[in-house]
Amino acid sequence: MSQPVTITRGTSAARMAGVAALIIVLALVAAPYWAGRADMRLLGEIYLYLALATLWNLLAGYAGLVSVGQQAFVGFGGYMLFALTIFGGLHPLLAIAGAGVLGALISVPVAGLIFRLRGAYFAIGTWVMAEVFRLSFAQVSALGGGSGTSLPTDIVRSMADGRSAREALSYWLALGAALAVMAAVYFLLRSRRGLALTAIRDNELAASSLGIDIWRTKFCVYVVTSGLTAVIGALLFLQKLRISPDAAFSVNDWTAFVIFIVVIGGIGTLEGPIIGTIVFFLLRETLADLGTVYLMILGLVAIVIMLRAPKGIWGFLAERYGLELFPLSYRVRHSKTDKKRPGG
């Protein structure tokens, strides 16, 4: 009973999603020509949250490194943007790249220390690190100490001529960063290392017995994620133009919200953070007037999803309809019957 069999990654749903995504991205790229100032600011924030969520998802959902301290790198990136432009005299764009490189570099000794902690204790260890970063930057009086500092106007002006040109540039940077982060994670997961990562996600013991160096794989993911998170941090504070230790290293803004986004959307999937970001901002724009009650609702939703649908909204949809918008897994296709079976 030998049937001709082909193995593919693509599905028609994925191809359709690809076309739709292309159209949406083109429309978003053109946003400075059709959207208002406030809309662009909101969209920029959405992109940066999407990027943070995608990165946290890679860390927690794939590498099993549940961090509640990624604000360390958001804040570090923000501060590096300020330090490199004010003291280093770098152009803001160069400073953003520099923040990423420095973020990756500093994450090496950080990982060396906190990788000694297992599981949940690792999570709190990352939080301690974020606190160390916050307290350290609060000591630097050249950067405004505990009360923070603003980006000097001549540096802001050096980005582009005129306010609307600057805002458009800042918008495109945010959009570009989100797309780059998603592309990076997507291609990482399709690569050999990504396969190792997915194996670790599914079963650490089995992955290790197949010869995957778990420590090294996780270490690489941590360093790459931290560097990219620092880039996003630099972009976030390029939008805000003002930084202070409490805002830069806020556990609520840069970790709690990001975790909610990923959990609600679906942890361990690439589509999850997109869905989660959309849901999060819809909730925020409609319920934010409720203030603390809104945050309590968010906490409650996250708990209920974690208990009742641990794979989130996307996981639920994907399981039910066999969807996969980012073709990551392999499918065996019998050419006669054209049966689809998700695998890998």
Next chain:
Amino acid sequence: MEWVNAVVQGTLLGGLYALFAAGLSLIFGVMRLVNIAHGDLIVLSAYLGLTTTVALGVHPLLALVLVLPVMALFGYVLQRVLLNQTLGQDILPPLLVTFGLSVIIQNALLETYTADPQKMDAGALETASVSVGPLALGVLPLLTFGIAIVVIAGLQFIFYRTALGRAFRATSDNQEVAQLMGLNKAHIFGLAMALALAVTAIAGVLLGIRTSFDPSIGGARLIFGFEAVIIGGLGNLWGTLIGGILLGVSQTVGAAISPGFQLLAGHITFLVILALRPNGLFPRISG
């Protein structure tokens, strides 16, 4: 003399940190659960103490008569209704559920009590001190330290000398076999959380007498407790006390060097220990 004073005050402060840590250590020891909301539960206890003292006009320490059983009951219900559902091989559910719980408690406190700092009025106890040689020791810090020793000795006794402690240790060693021996895992875990939150109630009320508090300080209390646990070594209750003392001394000595250096000094001590002795000073169990 300034340094001796800093070390002595830090040691006494360590008693409070040991109380933060004991509950955390207990539930990790029994069910390998790390409760991210632990700090917020400490702050919740402080607020319950505040409401009790204001409503009944009693001394904060007397308020414990009410706060302690309320927190213990809350712990039991929380464990049975919510946290037991999260336990398993995967570390994500307990982490994220307690993280969500932390956000809920924090914002519920914010909604009820506003963000204004509050403090409990303990009358003369707050300022009373005894002189030992050239040092003036506050009665409240001394009392806190004494309570920490009694609580840890009590937990140690429960763990190693009672049927309940045997059940805790059995469930910790092997849940399935413990179940086969007729122990109800869900109930045992509920009792462990009740005990942990009873300790949390004591810690919270003592914190609320010592300093002013607001809904946002839970995270830092969790971190202090966690650092004390790791410095002392996982699963070792007396080690937790030593960890708390080391942390407290680091902070007061750091503050004596420069006020901005207080918290940073504590974290640095923790990181140095983590670098040199990743399992803490006196480890009992592996994490």
